Amino acid sequence: MKPEAVKVTSASSKKRLLHEIGDLVQTAYDVHAGLVVEALLAREALGPTGVGHGVALPHARLDGIDRVMGAFVLLDRPIDFDSVDRQPVDVAFALFAPEEAGVEHLKALALVSRTLRDTSICTKLRANPDASTLFAILNESKPAQAA
Secondary structure, eight states, rough: OOGGGGEEOOOOOOHHHHHHHHHHHHHOOOOOHHHHHHHHHHHHHOOOEETTTEEETEEETTTOOOEEEEEEEEEEEOOOOTTHHHHHHHEEEEEEEETTTHHHHHHHHHHHHHHHHHHHHHHEEEOOOOOHHHHHHHHHHHHGGGO
């Protein structure tokens, strides 16, 4: 994950958050934001990616990329994300994989999921609304390195 792929935002809805992720991915990885948003919305239509405890892991496969990429967003106010526990989301880690990626995508998703299930890491993330500090925290925990 690149430092430019970390952001603090005040998105007010799930759709707005997905658009912000699209913009972030375009800036950090030069992937068209519209393609990113379209892929995320299609994935969300299959079932919400809010995994509980205020965390969402939106993810999708994208044409035209050659490796797994990640983007992290901390929201300054939690939003409804149709999460499994019905709790609002304020931490979102988006993952993108090439269309042909097999198990690599699933391994990255599992690593990020394990990392964000660690309450001490989420507490640190929520307490530090600065993108460079968030990037450092995410890189401290080696599992996030996969993205």
